[in-house]
Amino acid sequence: MSTLMCASLCGNVCGMFHHSPVTNECSTFREKSYDSGVVLSADPDWTTSYRQNHAAVEQGDWTMVFRAQKEIGVSVWDTWNNAGVHDDNPIPSDFPFACLRLADYSSCDRHFRSHILDNWVGIKEVRFSFIKENSEVAFVLFNGTDTSRDSWFSQDRILDSSWYPHLINEVTLTETGIYGHYNLQYVARRFYLFGPHNGCADDWVYTMVIDRTNEPCLDSGNWHIPPFQSMPTFYYSPTSLGRASLRTDKAYPLAQTADVLAVHVKFA
Known part of the structure; x- marks a missing residue:
């Protein structure tokens, strides 16, 4: 059996295949090129190839529509809103596998934007994660x-979270939304679940993306959260009990940074 014949057996549910011209064996696998932790034979007599023309990045019932990598110097907001620019349907053959994964992603150097963001139809649930x-x-x-591409990110639409039921019942959230808190000269905070907001010295957060190279509250020393080398930076509350503080002199745990932001959808 030739490698080409083996490839022809890799149908719609197949993600990769393994072929040995020595033994004429062919094996196909459901795992996709972007799946992590896949270990196949290291035998030099075997060739591993990947099916590249995936229309979307799927994990079970969920489809990834957006993935952002920390500190690569590219705006999350600009990428999210860059209509007409798609990294799937199909996934380009030269798109880095690491930028499609939620593990083994240290070499990722770009964000991922799905065509689904420009065709937001039939969405049942949205999972936002760090x-x-x-x-x-x-x-x-x-x-x-x-919902629309932006309107789903709202407190009144929350079904579950890492902070259940605290986030759903939180009455002190003062600012929420993907647009977040933005000022052309000073502040760019996106994917924002924030509050209460009482000035830099008394702020609280569940999730926040700092989407520019400066942040006045951090630069002034009023926030004690981990600093960043570049943008974007992803902050989240590390406690299941609810909100995080942005200072070390408060009763709540200090907000921490994440590596990746991901948005998945489930269709009706």
Whole structure:
């Protein structure tokens, strides 16, 4: 059996295949090129190839529509809103596998934007999550029915979260939304679940993306959260009990940074 014949056996549910011209054996696998932790034979007589023309990045019932990598110097907001620019349907053959993963992603150098963001139809649920050291450290599950690309990120649509039921019942959130808190000269905070907001010295947060190279509250020393080398930077509350503080002299735990921001959707 030739490698080409083996490839022809890799159908719609196949993600990769393994072929040995020595033994004429062919094996196909459901794992995709972007899946992590896949270990196949290291035998030099075998060739591993990947199916590249995936229309979307799927993990079970969920489809990834956006993935952002920390501190690569590219705006999350600009990428999210860059209509007509797609990294799937199909996934380009030269798109880095690491930038499609939620593990083994240290070499990723770009964000991922799906065509689904420009065709937001039939969405049932949206899962927003932060990944750190190859594990999900925070998530919020939203009701996506009858929403637009931006309107699902709202407190009144939360179904579940890492901070359940605290986030749903939180009455002190003062600012929420993907647009977040933005000022052309000073502040760019996106994917924002924030509050209460009482000035830099008395702020609280669940999730926040700092989407520019400066942040006045951090630069002034009023926030004690981990600093960043570049943008974007992802901050989240590390406690299941609720909000995080942005200072070390408060009763709540200090907000921490994540490596990856991911948005997945489930269709109705």
